[in-house]
Amino acid sequence: VIDARITDERLDAQAEFAAFLGRVAGDGAVASFVGIARPSASDGGSVTAMFLDHHPTLTQQSVADIASAAKDRFGASAVLAVHRYGEIAPGEAIVFVAASSPHRRAAFEAADYMMDRLKTEAIFWKREDTAGDSRWIEPTDTDHADRARWSDDGN
Amino acid sequence: LKITLYGKLGEALGREISLDEIAGRTVGGLRRALAEQHPRLAADLLSPRVRACVNHAMVGEDFAIRAGDEVALLPPVSGG
Numbered sequence: 122v123i124d125a126r127i128t129d130e131r132l133d134a135q136a137e138f139a140a141f142l143g144r145v146a147g148d149g150a151v152a153s154f155v156g157i158a159r160p161s162a163s164d165g166g167s168v169t170a171m172f173l174d175h176h177p178t179l180t181q182q183s184v185a186d187i188a189s190a191a192k193d194r195f196g197a198s199a200v201l202a203v204h205r206y207g208e209i210a211p212g213e214a215i216v217f218v219a220a221s222s223p224h225r226r227a228a229f230e231a232a233d234y235m236m237d238r239l240k241t242e243a244i245f246w247k248r249e250d251t252a253g254d255s256r257w258i259e260p261t262d263t264d265h266a267d268r269a270r271w272s273d274d275g276n
Numbered sequence: 277l278k279i280t281l282y283g284k285l286g287e288a289l290g291r292e293i294s295l296d297e298i299a300g301r302t303v304g305g306l307r308r309a310l311a312e313q314h315p316r317l318a319a320d321l322l323s324p325r326v327r328a329c330v331n332h333a334m335v336g337e338d339f340a341i342r343a344g345d346e347v348a349l350l351p352p353v354s355g356g
Contacts (some may be wrong), residue, residue, distance in 0.1 A: 156356070173356070174283050176348075178332065204356050216356050240355040246283025247354035257284040260355045 122199035123192055125185040127175065129207035132214040141201050141219045148198050152228035153219035154236055160211035163261075166251040168211050174246040175206040183244040191220065191235045195227040202235055204243065234271050241268040277341065279306070283351040285326070288317055303328045304337035306347065325352045 122144070134155040145151055158171050188202040201219040209215050216239060220231035241260045248257050260268075277295050280286075295309065307328070311318035320326055328335055329348040341347060 173354075174286060176282060176350070179350075242353065243356045244350075244353050245356050246286075246351060247356075248283075248287070257287075257351070258354055259352055264355060 123185070123188050124201045125188040126203045127181050127184055127206055128203065129205065132203055132205050132217055134214045134217045137201065137203055137217050138219060144199065145221045148221040149223050150225040150228040151219060151221045152225070152232040153217070154232050155214050156216040158209045158211050158213050158215050162249055162251055168249055168251055170250045171209045172248040172250065173206040173209065176244050180206065180244040183242060184239070187235055187238045187243065191231040194234065195222065195231040197222045197227055197231040200231055200235065202239065204239065206245065237267045237271060240264045277343070277345070277347065280348040282348070285317065285320055285349055285351055289314060301341050302337060303330070303335055303339045303341065306341060320351065326350065
């Protein structure tokens with residue numbers, strides 16, 4: 122089961138988790154992760170809002186491809202990836218992923234893998250607005266290094 | 277010809293811009309024409325990191341654009 126979605130509405134991580142857990146049948150492990158918009162920029166300034174621009178088809182496809190690859194690579198029974206776009210306020214959930222599998226390792230790794238790829242490859246253009254400034258940002262060196270941990274198969 | 281722009285380019289120039297007289301123009305030629313019109317964004321419009329997409333497929337600089345093609349310029353993605 123692969124569930125990959127993008128939305129410009131509020132992301133209710135608790136509801137997503139409850140629904141995902143409710144569909145688990147026969148697995149022994151569920152791992153999940155929620156990413157939250159930070160209130161401070163990398164330079165320490167206060168972030169007033171974040172804006173994620175997206176493409177009408179490519180963005181959804183990129184999230185679905187990543188979820189599908191996670192399921193295949195780790196043999197997860199089910200994977201879920203929900204990503205916000207549009208304007209996001211500090212403190213709001215921006216992304217939620219979950220994976221279920223017979224044993225815990227595959228679930229942890231599938232969730233970890235989805236996040237590392239979402240943070241570098243998902244088709245979004247992210248702008249961070251602070252009180253006096255607004256700038257478009259790209260993945261950090263740390264994001265790329267995290268992504269490279271999984272790169273042995275070219276995916 | 278309608279050109280769709282995303283990210284920083286979309287914010288600066290609008291989601292959609294139009295350009296006349298495109299017959300026979302390549303993607304590279306289109307970028308140069310836009311860069312001349314918008315010198316402040318020339319570095320981005322001409323950057324190889326900004327990819328061109330025609331009819332939902334990535335194309336190179338020599339691709340010849342025809343009337344009715346859907347052209348998009350995609351800056352480097354940020355990830356989520």
